[in-house]
Amino acid sequence: MTETPASPRTYSYLGPAGTFTEAALAQVEEARGQAWRPVANVGAALADVASGRSHGAMIAIENTVEGGVSSAQDALANTPGLRIIGEYLVPVSFxxxxxxxxxxxxxxxxxxxxxxxxxxxxxxxxxxxxxxxxxxxxxxxxxxxxxxxxxxxxxxxxxxxxxxxxxxxxxxxGIGDNPDAVTRFVLVTRTVVPPEKTGADKTSLIVELPKEVPGALVEMLEQFATRGINLSLIQSRPIGDRLGRYRFVIDADGHVSDERMADALKGLKRFSPHVMFLGSYPRADRERVHAEARYADESFADARDWLRGILAGADEE
Structure with missing residues (x-):
């Protein structure tokens, strides 16, 4: 019996052919030889993924001149059921x-x-x-x-x-003002288990403050600072329901399976009315994230074992 060949996966990207987004998609090994679908904007690319029309979407998320790409950040915030599984860097010239x-x-x-x-x-x-x-x-x-x-x-x-x-x-x-300009792209799929941690990872989140009071932003940032987590990006975007209400788009160094990151996310969940986990994925530059000894997984495990011993009535040594 002849087996029916599997249908090619479809990947959406900001088209038409020849864009930087297409160049980023060309870096994705599993997308090579598959169907590439050019679309008119980021929202359409993410809608393709959310609806199941496309397996994944490549979108620009940050660049060295403008910082975070607001249209992409807003589209991610307003499209549930998505995960970032990888990032890719494209040198930019015009x-x-x-x-x-x-x-x-x-x-x-x-x-x-x-x-x-x-x-x-x-x-x-x-x-x-x-x-x-x-x-x-x-x-x-x-x-x-x-x-x-x-x-x-x-x-x-x-x-x-x-x-x-x-x-x-x-x-x-070469008309760009910055010869070292780079745009960062992310590959987005429907919700999946995060890729295994590599030691050179990034976690992306969207977090809302519980209320507009003095110190609320500091309290949010303390969830990361007190656990030794560096933030490589933090940008505010209007929620849109009324003036003065903002959400924060955050990139944090580390993986959700790291003890310190998991602890920070639990702290955010207790603090914020809405936390959107966008994904943990390998950094494009493959630069390893080094934590101080007190923030290493072993330190969290040791502290947990110490507390369990106290609760069990064990003597402290």
Whole structure:
């Protein structure tokens, strides 16, 4: 009997072909040879995963210039049942492209994705003074819109790979203001058991404060500080129900199975009305997380055994 071949898994990403997000997805070994589905925005990518249409979604979550990507953070906060299982880094550089025959001195309107635009402001100020920004959905959609006339702009900021897919003139290369710019992407699936800890891990959370009172934020941060956990990202985002209400997007060094991290999460759960665990996963840089001896798993286990002995009536030595 002939076995029916398994259907390919589908991965959603911010398209079309040629975006930095596609470059990040190309780093995922298990996604190679599978079906890749370009979508118009982060919300659509996560909705694909939540509905089961896609096995996973690659989304940009942070970059060296703008920090956390607010649209991605908000989409994660508002889409339950998801887990981050990995992160990937993509060096970022930009080119200015235009239809054939366009001269740089003729450019007055520039199409760009907002995150890309923010990373090229200084260059644009020097080389295209007085220009007008035209917002595009992605770094490739900007070039497509200029070419087909759907965006009212003379040129577009795009990823270098756009020249492999579209007939454009490159007016300038390397227009990013930070030559060391990097964008961090995360691979998101439906809720699964976290990957095994590697010793070089990160845990992502979204936490709400219980009430707006002096010291509430400090109390939240103490859940990490008193357990020796470093935070690599903390960013506030409006909850949206009324003014002055914010949630905090947090990346913490360590894995949920680490004693110190598990203890911190239990402290957060007692403190906060809403804690969303987004995932524990290997760091892209594979840099190991080192904890002081008093925060090592063995120290937590020793303290627990000591207390159990007291409760059991054992003599202290």
């Amino acid at each position: 080119v200015l492209v235009a239809p054939r025959g366009t001269r740089l001195e003729d450019v007055t309107d520039v199409a760009a994705h907002p995150v890309a635009y923010a990373q090229c402001l200084e260059w644009l100020g020097r080389n295209v003074p007085g220009h007008t920004q035209v917002i595009a959905a992605s770094n490739v959609a900007s070039a497509m819109g200029v070419l087909d006339g759907s965006l009212p702009a003379h040129a577009a900021i795009a990823a270098p790979g756009v020249v492999n897919h579209y007939d454009v003139d490159v007016l300038a290369e």
